[in-house]
Amino acid sequence: MSELSVPLESIKPCLQGVIPSWVTTCSADGVPNASIVSIVHFVDSERVALTRQFMNKTRMNLDENPQAQVVVVNPSNGDQFVLDLHYLRTESDGPIFDAVEANLDAIASMTGMTGVFRLRGVDIHGVLACEHFGGGTSEVRDRPAERDMLPLLDEFIRRLSVCTEYDDAIRVGLEALDDLFGFGYSVLLNADERGDRLFAVASNGYASSGVGAEVEIGYGPIGIAAQRQRVVCISSVRRSRSMNAAIQDSIRRSGGEPSAVEIELPGLEGADSVAAVPLLAHAELTGVLYLESERAADFGPGNERLLRILGGHLAGTLAVLQADRRESAPPAPAPATTAGGEPLTVTYYQADDSVFVDGVYVVKGVPGRILWKLLREHDADGRVSFTNRELRLDERLGLPPGNDNLEARLLVLRKRLALLECGIGLERVGRGLLELQLGVPCILNEVQTEGLMRAAHAPSDAE
Amino acid sequence: MRANLEGNGAVALGFCPPTIAKAVQLKGIAVVLGEPGPDAVEWVEQHVSAFRAECGRIGVPPDVADRMSENSTWVRISVAIDEGFDQTPGPTAGRRL
Numbered sequence: 363m364s365e366l367s368v369p370l371e372s373i374k375p376c377l378q379g380v381i382p383s384w385v386t387t388c389s390a391d392g393v394p395n396a397s398i399v400s401i402v403h404f405v406d407s408e409r410v411a412l413t414r415q416f417m418n419k420t421r422m423n424l425d426e427n428p429q430a431q432v433v434v435v436n437p438s439n440g441d442q443f444v445l446d447l448h449y450l451r452t453e454s455d456g457p458i459f460d461a462v463e464a465n466l467d468a469i470a471s472m473t474g475m476t477g478v479f480r481l482r483g484v485d486i487h488g489v490l491a492c493e494h495f496g497g498g499t500s501e502v503r504d505r506p507a508e509r510d511m512l513p514l515l516d517e518f519i520r521r522l523s524v525c526t527e528y529d530d531a532i533r534v535g536l537e538a539l540d541d542l543f544g545f546g547y548s549v550l551l552n553a554d555e556r557g558d559r560l561f562a563v564a565s566n567g568y569a570s571s572g573v574g575a576e577v578e579i580g581y582g583p584i585g586i587a588a589q590r591q592r593v594v595c596i597s598s599v600r601r602s603r604s605m606n607a608a609i610q611d612s613i614r615r616s617g618g619e620p621s622a623v624e625i626e627l628p629g630l631e632g633a634d635s636v637a638a639v640p641l642l643a644h645a646e647l648t649g650v651l652y653l654e655s656e657r658a659a660d661f662g663p664g665n666e667r668l669l670r671i672l673g674g675h676l677a678g679t680l681a682v683l684q685a686d687r688r689e690s691a692p693p694a695p696a697p698a699t700t701a702g703g704e705p706l707t708v709t710y711y712q713a714d715d716s717v718f719v720d721g722v723y724v725v726k727g728v729p730g731r732i733l734w735k736l737l738r739e740h741d742a743d744g745r746v747s748f749t750n751r752e753l754r755l756d757e758r759l760g761l762p763p764g765n766d767n768l769e770a771r772l773l774v775l776r777k778r779l780a781l782l783e784c785g786i787g788l789e790r791v792g793r794g795l796l797e798l799q800l801g802v803p804c805i806l807n808e809v810q811t812e813g814l815m816r817a818a819h820a821p822s823d824a825e
Numbered sequence: 826m827r828a829n830l831e832g833n834g835a836v837a838l839g840f841c842p843p844t845i846a847k848a849v850q851l852k853g854i855a856v857v858l859g860e861p862g863p864d865a866v867e868w869v870e871q872h873v874s875a876f877r878a879e880c881g882r883i884g885v886p887p888d889v890a891d892r893m894s895e896n897s898t899w900v901r902i903s904v905a906i907d908e909g910f911d912q913t914p915g916p917t918a919g920r921r922l
Contacts, residue, residue, distance in 0.1 A: 384839050392832075396839035398848045398912055418919055437885075440892030634884075658884075 366492040370407055373443050373492070377404040377435035377436035378597035378662035379465075385412060385432040392743050395419045402434050402445075402463050403484065404663045410445065411458050411468065411484040424449045430487065433495060437598070437659050442495040447487035454483040461592060468583040468638070481673040511668055514542045519675055528683040528769040529790070535676050536566035539653070542671070547633070547654040550575060550676075551584060552645050552770040553729075555762045560588060562648055563770050564777070573777045574725060577650075584650050587638035591647060593669050594638045595661040637661035639669045641677035648677055684769050689749055690792030703802035710734045712811040719784040728767070729775035733758050734808075736788070736798050741806055750794040772796070827900060829856050836904050843880050848912035849922065857903035865901050880882065 370377075379401035388394050397420045403411040414421065424430065428449035435442050453459045463481045521538050525531035532550055547567040551560035554576075562575040580589045587594040595763040633654040641649040651673050653661065661669070667791070709718045716726035717733050725733060732753060739745050750768060754761055761768060776788045787799035830836070834855040841848035861869065873894050880890035909922035 380841075382841065384841075386837065393835050393852070394829075394837040396837040396850050396912075398839060398841055400913075400914070435893065438889070440885075440889040440895075442893060540838075 364406075366489060368443060368492040368494060370404060370410070370489060370492060373434065373436065374404055374662070374664045375438055375659060376436045376441075376443055376524060377402050377410070378437070378595075378659050378664070378796070381435040381437050381598075383432050385417075385420065385430055387420050387430045388427050388428040389423050395423055399432070401462065401465070402432055403458070405458060405486065407487055409450070409488055410447070411462060411486050412722075413462060413481060414452060414483045424485065444493050446490050446491040447600055448490055450486045450488055452483040452485050458486070459484050460590065463593050464586055464590045464592045465596065467590075468586040469596055471581050471583075471586060481785060506684040515668075515671060518542055518672065522675060522679045525645045525679065525683070527790075528680065528686075529674075529773055531679050531683055532564045532773070533566075533752070535679070536564060539568060543613065545653045545655075549652040550649060551652065552649040552767055553579075553588065555767060560584065561727075561770075561774065563649075563773055571777065571781065573781070574729070583636055583638040584652050586670050587640045588647055588650050591642060593640070593666050593673070595666060595669075596636050597660075597662045598658045599634050599636060600696075632656055634658045635660045635662070639673035641673050641680070643677045643681035648681060648807050651676060683765070687751070687754075687794070689751060689794030693770075705803040705805050707805045708737055709784075709807045709809060711809045713809075719782070719786060722782060722784060723800050724773055724784065725778045727762065728759065728771045729778070732771065733775055733779075733786075733788075735759065736796075737786075737804060737806055740798055740800070741804070745799045746800075747791075748796045748798065750796070827858070830858055830902065836902070838904065841912070843876070843885065844882050848914075850902070850910045850912045851906050852908050852910075853904040853906040855902050856905050857901065859901050860902040861899045866899070869899060 364823050370411070382398045382400055384396055385399050385402075386396050388395055399412050400416070401413055403413075405411050410432075430447040432445050432447060432448060433442055434445065459481070461501075462484050465489045466481050466549045511652070518535075518538050521534050522531055525534050536548045536550060539548050549562055549565040549568075551562050553560055558579055560577045560579065561575075562572045564573060565571050577584045579585045581594060583594045586592075592788070633656060635658050637653045639651040640647055641651060651669075653669075656659065657759060706719055707721075707782060710716070711718075711722075714726050715728070715730035715734070717724045717730045724730075734757065735753075735758070736748060739748070750772075753759060753765060754768060767824075772788070772790075776790070779787055785801045787801075789797050791797045830890045836853055836855050838851045838853075839848060840851075855884070867917075876892040876894075877887050881887065911917045911922055
């Protein structure tokens with residue numbers, strides 16, 4: 363147990379990187395050096411880690427004299443604490459390095475600075491003393507202790523446990539994050555079968571849903587969380603962007619070309635802290651839960667463990683429901699009807715499986731193939747009722763065996779159609795049962811490709 | 826800190842505005858060490874006021890900005906500057922000014 367007069371656990375808000383910290387070292391012959399670091403990372407009750415990025419003089423001093431001092435600031439109230447440090451070692455791999463690197467890479471990617479932030483290592487320091495700086499009384503106001511979260515977690519799990527449908531579980535889960543934990547802006551993304559991207563399945567709190575939006579794995583907080591399978595928290599997006607501007611200027615002054623591409627952060631304009639939580643089930647990445655807040659420091663080391671637990675339960679629940687292949691008894695076939703009115707022109711492009719209705723983009727990829735199949739079958743015989751099972755068995759849809767993501771794909775398709783109000787709807791009418799709803803007749807137009815995707819559209823042997 | 830200054834007088838001063846990530850470091854020797862006079866106290870008050878305004882530009886409430894200097898004990902130090910360094914993160918970090 364730590365014997366520090368101010369326990370490190372009590373100043374976690376200071377250790378989220380919202381306000382940079384000055385670290386002071388001293389050479390063997392007594393010359394001090396002050397350097398600024400972006401993050402003082404909490405390791406345990408007796409140790410912290412400092413990023414080793416640009417600080418050559420700091421490194422040289424620590425080699426000569428392992429004593430250091432760092433001042434950290436609580437962003438919520440301005441309280442400052444001075445930590446006397448003793449340098450122990452530098453780690454360039456392992457869990458502490460990986461956690462710090464994932465966060466720095468996410469910031470770099472989000473601000474178009476990939477390759478500029480090069481984390482050479484993390485310096486592990488023992489904390490010899492931790493004192494409130496500047497006199498007066500410390501007013502550390504941390505989040506509720508983790509034990510206070512137990513009733514909320516209990517309720518979160520209870521709400522998920524009564525969900526029997528995949529769609530409901532997502533809606534209930536995202537709403538519960540808001541109701542119970544105050545995470546008012548959230549996006550749930552599923553991992554694509556190809557393993558190189560994620561697609562948004564649902565969101566909560568935003569003006570536009572963003573359903574169907576894609577994020578490349580390895581880029582931005584969401585992509586880095588997926589790639590490293592680690593929770594990524596950025597406590598101050600605003601400061602990260604100012605850091606980006608300063609570094610870009612530094613690159614210009616050194617004669618280099620600044621990065622031209624800035625990857626847009628999806629979602630809330632003015633978000634100041636974000637978290638990306640990998641969803642893991644059966645030891646595989648199934649998606650990412652992305653959270654945003656307009657306040658700095660809402661996400662950080664103080665609630666990373668909570669986020670992992672929430673993500674774990676959400677992932678487990680969704681995996682069970684996704685794997686549930688039971689179907690309701692099929693309804694009596696609906697009589698074929700002919701919708702009246704001005705026909706819609708539905709165009710399907712083989713090149714990327716995209717579907718447009720009267721020139722308006724609807725969806726692409728697997729949901730695009732599914733929609734095209736349903737419309738063609740309806741066009742052939744007026745059929746409107748379909749089952750998940752027949753979609754899974756249709757090899758032309760290219761669903762992988764096992765975890766085929768079909769429920770997530772159908773959810774994206776149904777939400778996109780509902781959002782566009784384009785005259786075509788798709789409703790769940792029972793477990794594993796779908797009904798195509800057409801308000802007007804459709805004219806189907808397929809644009810074939812001569813490109814690389816041609817092989818994927820060759821007629822199957824069964825035809 | 827005061828004991829160190831009275832020891833060898835070596836000083837490293839870091840400056841970083843709250844609104845941007847640029848930073849500089851000045852190094853030198855403390856040549857005068859003592860209590861601040863009325864002029865110095867006025868400088869401090871002006872600086873705290875300017876710092877509060879700068880913090881406000883990035884959404885930091887005035888009471889939070891003020892707390893960073895509350896209850897501080899002020900010491901007047903005159904420093905003979907020997908060298909300055911760019912401390913802005915990036916490829917120019919450590920470059921002599």
